[in-house]
Amino acid sequence: MGVVEDVSRAADRLSEADAVSLISHIDADGITSYSIISQALTREGIPVKPVFVRQLEPMTVPHIPKDDSLKVFTDLGSGQQGLLEEAGISPEQVVILDHHVSQPAPNGTEYFEVNSQLYGEEYHKCSAAGITYLVARRINPENTDLSKLSVVGNVGDMMARETGKLTGIAHWIAEDAEAHGHLKMVQGLNCYGLSTRALHLSLSNCDDPVIPGISGKPAKAIELLCRTGIYDSPSDSRTFEELSESEARKLASTVAEQMIANGETVERLFAEQYFFFDEAEKTPLRNASEYATMLNACGRWAKPAIGAAVCAGDRGTHYREAEHMLRHHRSMIRELCEYILETGVDIKGPIQTINIGDRYPDTIVGIGAGMALSKLNTNKPILVLCEVADEPDFLKASMRTYEKVLRRGVDLQDALCTAAAEFGGSGGGHNIAAGAYIPKGCEDDFIRRVSELIQAQLDTGSADC
Numbered sequence: 001m002g003v004v005e006d007v008s009r010a011a012d013r014l015s016e017a018d019a020v021s022l023i024s025h026i027d028a029d030g031i032t033s034y035s036i037i038s039q040a041l042t043r044e045g046i047p048v049k050p051v052f053v054r055q056l057e058p059m060t061v062p063h064i065p066k067d068d069s070l071k072v073f074t075d076l077g078s079g080q081q082g083l084l085e086e087a088g089i090s091p092e093q094v095v096i097l098d099h100h101v102s103q104p105a106p107n108g109t110e111y112f113e114v115n116s117q118l119y120g121e122e123y124h125k126c127s128a129a130g131i132t133y134l135v136a137r138r139i140n141p142e143n144t145d146l147s148k149l150s151v152v153g154n155v156g157d158m159m160a161r162e163t164g165k166l167t168g169i170a171h172w173i174a175e176d177a178e179a180h181g182h183l184k185m186v187q188g189l190n191c192y193g194l195s196t197r198a199l200h201l202s203l204s205n206c207d208d209p210v211i212p213g214i215s216g217k218p219a220k221a222i223e224l225l226c227r228t229g230i231y232d233s234p235s236d237s238r239t240f241e242e243l244s245e246s247e248a249r250k251l252a253s254t255v256a257e258q259m260i261a262n263g264e265t266v267e268r269l270f271a272e273q274y275f276f277f278d279e280a281e282k283t284p285l286r287n288a289s290e291y292a293t294m295l296n297a298c299g300r301w302a303k304p305a306i307g308a309a310v311c312a313g314d315r316g317t318h319y320r321e322a323e324h325m326l327r328h329h330r331s332m333i334r335e336l337c338e339y340i341l342e343t344g345v346d347i348k349g350p351i352q353t354i355n356i357g358d359r360y361p362d363t364i365v366g367i368g369a370g371m372a373l374s375k376l377n378t379n380k381p382i383l384v385l386c387e388v389a390d391e392p393d394f395l396k397a398s399m400r401t402y403e404k405v406l407r408r409g410v411d412l413q414d415a416l417c418t419a420a421a422e423f424g425g426s427g428g429g430h431n432i433a434a435g436a437y438i439p440k441g442c443e444d445d446f447i448r449r450v451s452e453l454i455q456a457q458l459d460t461g462s463a464d465c
């Protein structure tokens, strides 16, 4: 069926439920998806039970309540229909709202899913928070305030990364949010921390694109900002958001000149930024990208409910806890990234890999892998292995790559799922970012197999060119 029919069918099934168990992923997209549906249903008087899981896998399936409630899966489920079938969960009890690659149940049980990968190009770069917003808006057109969370989920899942802006239906949602006064789109520098970090730190931390002479050099960034009169003095620490329009223009042209003088292109230097001016100044809630990091900090460190409370409007106790988690998350991600870069990766044919053991939780290694990759060979996908805290017999694999590598035929989800299944594990995700659990002991063979599969994808991709 088409998207309109599917969204409408999902909205009807949710609104007709007596009670809903909402099973969701623990990252920013999962938490915002949960919050969108949970708030929409609560407004209709339907009770919602939250069940956050790091992933739907054999260990977490028992967390799905065995009661009569409607089971709504957000930001997961499409890739795990086999597990639902194996657990004997009836399709009448299930609605899946997702964007991961769909993997049908092996014995043919047909679960109803609204999945952005099923409706053509316009929907491809739309995360689960986009799909859940469409459903929430269909439940009640007055739910437009939830568009803000949808933008946070989409940005958190990197839907704007390659293009420098949300596209297709995800952009329509941002426009919907702006039209209803919930956000403002601003063309700004493609740097992180525009609301909370001193401008020189935003600039010097920028690695996509690398700004010649500035990236990695905060002192040089201060010099540049003072020279152009944007900073009053070296102790100035205003954020991007605090610049006047003319200062922002001057900054953009200065940095662009710096790029061009060094033979670099400026296309990745600017990006559409999504600001929430109804939030307190200089807080991470002021823009979509920092808001998403705060939610990731909560979810990936086992406190998704704190993130959900912030999404529901808490700016007191839960918010303060979220701030604390954000500080911790940032410093651990930085440490993990440094660990990967200092230890170095092994080149295995077309991929690069590292096993980080039990040093960092499996819930953050994917993020670390993605950040480290920007400082490694970006033409080779990275595969990071690590231990899983409560599953001593399994290892977690996380892979990340870039769009330019996808264009050469690479599909990480396909390679990881195939290889994991051959060794008795399972995987899922997207062509650009995927993960898997595999039994301990097979890791060397598994890496060899993933490398072989990626090489075969490249060989076929080149032949297609």
Ligand code: C5P
Binding pocket: 025, 027, 029, 030, 075, 100, 156, 157, 158, 159, 366, 367, 370, 400, 429, 430, 432, 433
């Ligand atoms: O899709 P899922 O939410 O489960 O993926 C989470 C992570 O995958 C994101 O935090 C991001 O690191 C990565 N990702 C990506 N590019 C995409 C989609 C996801 O890097 N297009």
Ligand code: C5P
Binding pocket: 055, 057, 079, 100, 362, 363, 365, 366, 367, 397, 398, 399, 426, 427, 428, 429, 430, 433, 434, 435, 436, 437
């Ligand atoms: O865990 P990580 O961030 O590396 O996950 C990357 C992507 O792969 C995410 O979209 C995640 O939901 C997905 N994934 C999956 N099945 C797994 C592990 C990860 O679908 N077993």
